[in-house]
Amino acid sequence: MNKGKYYITTAIAYTSGKPHIGNTYEIVLADSIARFKKLNGYDVYFQTGTDEHGEKIQLKAQDANKTSQQFVDEIASQIKTIWDTMNTSYDNFVRTTDANHIKQVQKIFKKLFEQGDIYKGTYEGWYCTPDEAFFTESQLVDGKCPDCGRDVHKAKEEAYFFKMSKYADRLMKHIEDNPKFIQPESRKNEMVNNFLKPGLQDLCVSRTSFNWGVPVTFDEGHVVYVWIDALSNYITFLGYDVDGNHGDLYKKYWPADVHLIGKDILRFHTIYWPIILMALGEELPKQVFGHPWLMVGEDKMSKSRGNVVYLVIHG
Numbered sequence: 001m002n003k004g005k006y007y008i009t010t011a012i013a014y015t016s017g018k019p020h021i022g023n024t025y026e027i028v029l030a031d032s033i034a035r036f037k038k039l040n041g042y043d044v045y046f047q048t049g050t051d052e053h054g055e056k057i058q059l060k061a062q063d064a065n066k067t068s069q070q071f072v073d074e075i076a077s078q079i080k081t082i083w084d085t086m087n088t089s090y091d092n093f094v095r096t097t098d099a100n101h102i103k104q105v106q107k108i109f110k111k112l113f114e115q116g117d118i119y120k121g122t123y124e125g126w127y128c129t130p131d132e133a134f135f136t137e138s139q140l141v142d143g144k145c146p147d148c149g150r151d152v153h154k155a156k157e158e159a160y161f162f163k164m165s166k167y168a169d170r171l172m173k174h175i176e177d178n179p180k181f182i183q184p185e186s187r188k189n190e191m192v193n194n195f196l197k198p199g200l201q202d203l204c205v206s207r208t209s210f211n212w213g214v215p216v217t218f219d220e221g222h223v224v225y226v227w228i229d230a231l232s233n234y235i236t237f238l239g240y241d242v243d244g245n246h247g248d249l250y251k252k253y254w255p256a257d258v259h260l261i262g263k264d265i266l267r268f269h270t271i272y273w274p275i276i277l278m279a280l281g282e283e284l285p286k287q288v289f290g291h292p293w294l295m296v297g298e299d300k301m302s303k304s305r306g307n308v309v310y311l312v313i314h315g
């Protein structure tokens with residue numbers, strides 16, 4: 001018996017280095033859910049892939065004497081090999097350097113600009129290069145990056161901003177009306193109390209300090225903030241089209257039944273992503289599930305911290 005459709009996604013892995021077992025944990029977890037749903041009669045679509053733009057990648061490629069494209073081609077291939085070695089049953093392995101994805105991200109950015117959700121301004125703040133994120137003075141923890149604890153530097157640039165506050169009340173209501181939207185419960189409270197209740201700041205959504213990204217079509221030198229690019233993968237690779245000529249997969253499978261992600265990127269998936277979708281007039285995912293991290297001692301296992309365990313493939 002067909003119980004209907006079920007669309008599950010993992011986060012797309014950042015191609016700044018080869019994946020470690022923490023990344024592998026997520027795809028295996030998603031795979032077990034996908035297989036379970038299939039066995040239970042659901043029409044499952046399972047998407048995973050790689051996030052391939054950003055300053056960190058550009059710098060890593062330069063260090064390795066490679067073009068950014070060569071660099072991400074190699075890492076994406078390693079990631080896919082590991083997903084295949086783990087025998088994961090994904091339906092589509094997507095890469096954000098895909099030409100159609102880039103075209104749709106450009107159209108999304110332009111639409112949001114034209115309808116007034118994105119405007120041009122100047123950014124002044126503290127910048128964390130490894131995280132590619134700006135912070136205000138008050139967000140810093142002991143003068144360091146609140147996300148990773150590393151040094152930040154003062155930076156100023158002309159940039160585009162997204163009026164997040166415009167959609168904050170609607171998002172708050174959606175979270176209240178849909179208790180399963182953010183899971184587990186503890187993470188929902190964290191998002192609401194730490195980010196929504198204090199009031200959402202406008203989000204800086206373009207960069208000019210590097211060029212390895214999706215170019216803003218109407219303003220040379222600007223590239224689209226990597227999170228708008230990356231989050232859009234969930235719809236662009238199903239055939240979402242800004243002009244409304246959606247592909248069949250999009251019509252059938254969107255909204256996602258679950259975005260399975262690490263708890264560290266919940267803010268992007270439960271605040272920025274739903275607001276982007278609201279601005280586009282599209283439905284929100286039914287659930288965002290933030291899983292815990294694999295730990296090394298007291299620390300999160302992460303490529304940028306260098307404390308990782310890799311899966312080695314022999315033969």
Ligand SMILES: [Zn+2]
Pocket residue numbers: 128129130131145146147148149150
């Ligand atoms: Zn940082």
